[in-house]
Amino acid sequence: MPRPRNRAATGATALPPATLAFVESPVQLLNVLEWAYEERAGAVAGAPGDARGTGDAGTTGAPGGPGPDSSGPDTGGPDARGPGAPGLTAPGSPTGPSALGRTPHSTPHSTPLTIVVLSPHDPMTRGQLRRMAELAREEGHTVRWEDARGGATAPVRTIGGLTPLLRRAERVVIGDPFSRYVQLLLTLARARDLVVVDDGTATMEFIAQLARGERLVRWHRHGSGRGARDLAFAPFARAARRRLTPAPDGDRRTVGVFSSMPVEAPPGVRIATNAFAWTRRRFGPPRLTRAADIVGTSLVETGVVDTDRYLEAVAQLARTHGATRYFAHRREHTDKLHRLATEIGLEVVRPDLPLELIARRGPIGRLVVSFPSTVVHTLPLALVGTGVRVAVCDVDPAWLTSRASPRAQGFLDGVTGTARGVDRLPPERPTEPG
Structure with a gap:
């Protein structure tokens, strides 16, 4: 039909x-x-x-x-x-x-x-x-x-x-x-x-x-x-x-x-x-890398998530999934990205096009991990048939700042819960010393 x-x-x-x-x-x-x-x-x-x-x-x-x-x-x-x-x-x-x-x-x-x-x-x-x-x-x-x-x-x-x-x-x-x-x-x-x-x-x-x-x-x-x-x-x-x-x-x-x-x-x-x-007609399919990629968000810049909690979560995601690159959101602050590069050791990439096009053009990781954002809905569509797996990491309520809107947690949960074709990961917590 x-x-x-x-x-x-x-x-x-x-x-x-x-x-x-x-x-x-x-x-x-x-x-x-x-x-x-x-x-x-x-x-x-x-x-x-x-x-x-x-x-x-x-x-x-x-x-x-x-x-x-x-x-x-x-x-x-x-x-x-x-x-x-x-x-x-x-x-x-x-x-x-x-x-x-x-x-x-x-x-x-x-x-x-x-x-x-x-x-x-x-x-x-x-x-x-x-x-x-x-x-x-x-x-x-x-x-x-x-x-x-x-x-x-x-x-x-x-x-x-x-x-x-x-x-x-x-x-x-x-x-x-x-x-x-x-x-x-x-x-x-x-x-x-x-x-x-x-x-x-x-x-x-x-x-x-x-x-x-x-x-x-x-x-x-x-x-x-x-x-x-x-x-x-x-x-x-x-x-x-x-x-x-x-x-x-x-x-x-x-x-x-x-x-x-x-x-x-x-x-x-x-x-x-x-x-x-x-997008699928004009770009790709991409070459896939062995390492995972992390997609950044502007949740810190919009005052929703605490900076240190966010960096801890990114570091744990990188260790858990073997990620080496971090695709920065266009609104992320340079000082935060500098910390991701120097403290966590990620290669921070500032794309010159929306991530859907960057991913289709490649190279892109076989696993792409994101926090709740637009890409958990759009990347599975743009990358259909390529073999790339997209995963979304939930935001822990403890990460939210005092400035976050009362609607923030519910909205973020809704973004994650309604995403189709993605794996859902629990909130990443820092590894306890010892």
């Missing part, structure tokens, strides 16, 4: 003339490319199934061509390499076919769209975004780079420049519904079709809050949300949430979610499955 495809809700094959995507992280941009691949494959008659599937229904429609003023500055710079530190390496060169693992060319199943990068400050994130922007251009998409946080006047300049595109767009694709920047832009959009692509495990919390009718708050945020800035932005947040809520029957406005997470659609929301078909 042929696999179902992520088709338009109407079943039509015509492509709308204007689709605008907003991304703020490399993973969001990767998932926009996956969404565009699936939409095009679903709209082209006779396209191969390629592990496509839907939940309630496919995401609606498909992307169209770029707008007339959709180009923007995207010059390279020192920030594309990311900060250096003792014991840190970055795989591959910053440019060229060898770094991507194949010769650049445009896939016939990709559909051009305009992708707006709302660039953050973090150098590692900016570097990965520039590498992902190269891939997007090779797929035939237009990338508009916006230094949206480059000074006090940057938001006004960015929003003013994007308003004409927002007014013309028939569909808007976003990667982070919790982003205040994105919420503000949504209030200016006239598009009746909205699609949310994965921003990792945050998608699970977004769907849950949408179903419960709650305001959109990140799971690790601690506080009442009643500060001066929160109150000033509240009208925009409420307006954005209304846009992200499916319209009553008879209204043509639609909301779709494109996700690899185990989410259940609230009434009226269309869920389409992200099986990482584009």
